[in-house]
Amino acid sequence: xxxxxxxxxxxxxxxxxxxxxxxxxxxxxxxxxxxxxxxxxxxxxxxxxxxxxxxxxxxxxxxxxxxxxxxxxxxxxxxxxxxxxxxxxxxxxxxxxxxxxxxxxxxxxxxxxxxxxxxxxxxxxxxxxxxxxxxxxxxxxxxxxxxxxxxxxxxxxxxxxxxxxxxxxxxxxxxxxxxxxxxxxxxxxxxxxxxxxxxxxxxxxxxxxxxxxxxxxxxxxxxxxxxxxxxxxxxxxxxxxxxxxxxxxxxxxxxxxxxxxxxxxxxxxxxxxxxxxxxxxxxxxxxxxxxxxxxxxxxxxxxxxxxxxxxxxxxxxxxxxxxxxxxxxxxxxxxxxxxxxxxxxxxxxxxxxxxxxxxxxxxxxxxxxxxxxxxxxxxxxxxxxxxxxxxxxxxxxxxxxxxxxxxxxxxxxxxxxxxxxxxxxxxxxxxxxxxxxxxxxxxxxxxxxxxxxxxxxxxxxxxxxxxxxxxxxxxxxxxxxxxxxxxxxxxxxxxxxxxxxxxxxxxx
Numbered sequence: 001x002x003x004x005x006x007x008x009x010x011x012x013x014x015x016x017x018x019x020x021x022x023x024x025x026x027x028x029x030x031x032x033x034x035x036x037x038x039x040x041x042x043x044x045x046x047x048x049x050x051x052x053x054x055x056x057x058x059x060x061x062x063x064x065x066x067x068x069x070x071x072x073x074x075x076x077x078x079x080x081x082x083x084x085x086x087x088x089x090x091x092x093x094x095x096x097x098x099x100x101x102x103x104x105x106x107x108x109x110x111x112x113x114x115x116x117x118x119x120x121x122x123x124x125x126x127x128x129x130x131x132x133x134x135x136x137x138x139x140x141x142x143x144x145x146x147x148x149x150x151x152x153x154x155x156x157x158x159x160x161x162x163x164x165x166x167x168x169x170x171x172x173x174x175x176x177x178x179x180x181x182x183x184x185x186x187x188x189x190x191x192x193x194x195x196x197x198x199x200x201x202x203x204x205x206x207x208x209x210x211x212x213x214x215x216x217x218x219x220x221x222x223x224x225x226x227x228x229x230x231x232x233x234x235x236x237x238x239x240x241x242x243x244x245x246x247x248x249x250x251x252x253x254x255x256x257x258x259x260x261x262x263x264x265x266x267x268x269x270x271x272x273x274x275x276x277x278x279x280x281x282x283x284x285x286x287x288x289x290x291x292x293x294x295x296x297x298x299x300x301x302x303x304x305x306x307x308x309x310x311x312x313x314x315x316x317x318x319x320x321x322x323x324x325x326x327x328x329x330x331x332x333x334x335x336x337x338x339x340x341x342x343x344x345x346x347x348x349x350x351x352x353x354x355x356x357x358x359x360x361x362x363x364x365x366x367x368x369x370x371x372x373x374x375x376x377x378x379x380x381x382x383x384x385x386x387x388x389x390x391x392x393x394x395x396x397x398x399x400x401x402x403x404x405x406x407x408x409x410x411x412x413x414x415x416x417x418x419x420x421x422x423x424x425x426x427x428x429x430x431x432x433x434x435x436x437x438x439x440x441x442x443x444x445x446x447x448x449x450x451x452x453x454x455x456x457x458x459x460x461x462x463x464x465x466x467x468x469x470x471x472x473x474x475x476x477x478x479x480x481x482x483x484x485x486x487x488x489x490x491x492x493x494x495x496x497x498x499x500x501x502x503x504x505x506x507x508x
Contacts, residue, residue, distance in 0.1 A: 019363030020282025020473035041080035059324040077391035085134040098131040105131030136195035184218040184235035215253035238299035278464025282473020346482030361477025367439030377407040382482030394468035422456035
């Protein structure tokens with residue numbers, strides 16, 4: 001595991017889990033660290049990563065993979081599966097999570113497994129409300145469930161955290177409900193609760209200030225898990241909002257803590273890495289040293305801010321193929337891979353729909369990269385190609401469109417200002433499509449005789465969350481639109497290559 005003391009030479013502050021992996025929750029299962037993050041309407045849902053050193057993480061699987069999972073069809077991309085919490089309770093992994101609809105918590109579920117790779121149990125619906133659920137196992141063996149919701153306490157709010165006991169034998173919430181806390185920041189929403197006990201005193205971490213630049217970790221303490229809870233006067237315990245708009249990492253918050261086998265404590269938080277005023281990578285997972293003092297947890301002792309973690313470096317070069325890293329939208333699509341050849345069964349739903357388009361992609365996890373594939377323009381059932389996909393109302397598509405007069409390569413941008421056709425050029429036979437970005441500009445074009453021919457260029461801000469909204473990052477995706485039942489479309493020589501910016505690393 002890394003040292004708490006940090007590197008001897010400064011470097012960029014990089015995430016341990018780059019790309020859109022927000023709302024991290026972590027536990028130690030006795031042999032390794034287990035990390036689960038939000039997935040919204042990406043499918044499979046709730047990616048699970050494992051590590052033995054907290055620095056190098058490997059995908060283990062997904063919690064939600066089966067037909068018994070919640071229905072996501074019809075949801076906006078940033079709704080769906082929100083803010084899980086993972087805990088290892090007596091050797092069994094428990095994950096609680098919320099499905100949000102229209103930006104409100106609609107259902108809360110519990111899944112269990114004895115192995116991070118699964119199989120995970122079918123989601124069990126819990127009789128509760130709100131979102132951002134969490135579990136806490138007390139020393140007496142009782143298990144407690146907490147979450148946030150609209151405040152029901154006159155004069156307090158707008159949000160509140162509440163508590164009920166979970167009967168693990170039945171998976172049901174039992175006993176009375178306890179309102180815990182309304183947060184440390186007046187007028188700010190309190191969410192993302194995490195409960196801990198240390199030396200007989202209880203500590204409650206929360207996320208406040210929204211998910212943008214004012215995001216912060218706040219805390220409360222109590223003599224008993226049911227209260228009374230009082231605000232930790234040190235709040236916020238961690239934030240980057242005071243570092244200003246030029247900070248490399250911003251929007252830091254939504255923390256969780258874990259004790260390693262060596263007794264040291266670490267925290268995981270989400271953060272964003274803006275580039276020239278906007279971020280397209282989504283909210284990423286960062287590691288921060290922590291410690292317990294008499295008053296409670298301390299994040300980044302001695303500095304109070306994220307710092308470079310030894311061993312975390314910018315990944316450069318071809319991205320290794322891993323089936324677990326490819327995701328679709330809202331449900332399974334027929335997608336298989338053999339080496340760098342992908343077969344994707346077409347579907348009629350367009351990228352602008354809230355249905356199940358034939359899309360499979362990987363999270364963009366560096367500012368500078370290329371994404372390319374070859375398709376046969378003369379053998380396509382419908383528009384087929386690549387997309388830098390932020391959500392249904394914000395994406396850049398480079399696709400081959402067949403037609404009576406022959407096929408054309410079309411570049412189309414959908415963003416907050418509408419739909420824009422940026423280029424249309426005739427094509428036939430095999431065509432090498434490529435999307436590339438240097439962090440500031442997305443460029444779409446074809447590769448002919450080894451030379452990239454640009455068809456259109458789009459500033460990255462047109463796909464940045466600051467411009468188009470939402471909670472996710474860009475997916476670099478293969479897309480095949482066409483009648484259901486059409487033969488799978490081959491994408492050959494699919495390549496995703498991470499590069500460096502002109503500053504020499506993957507930082508603005």
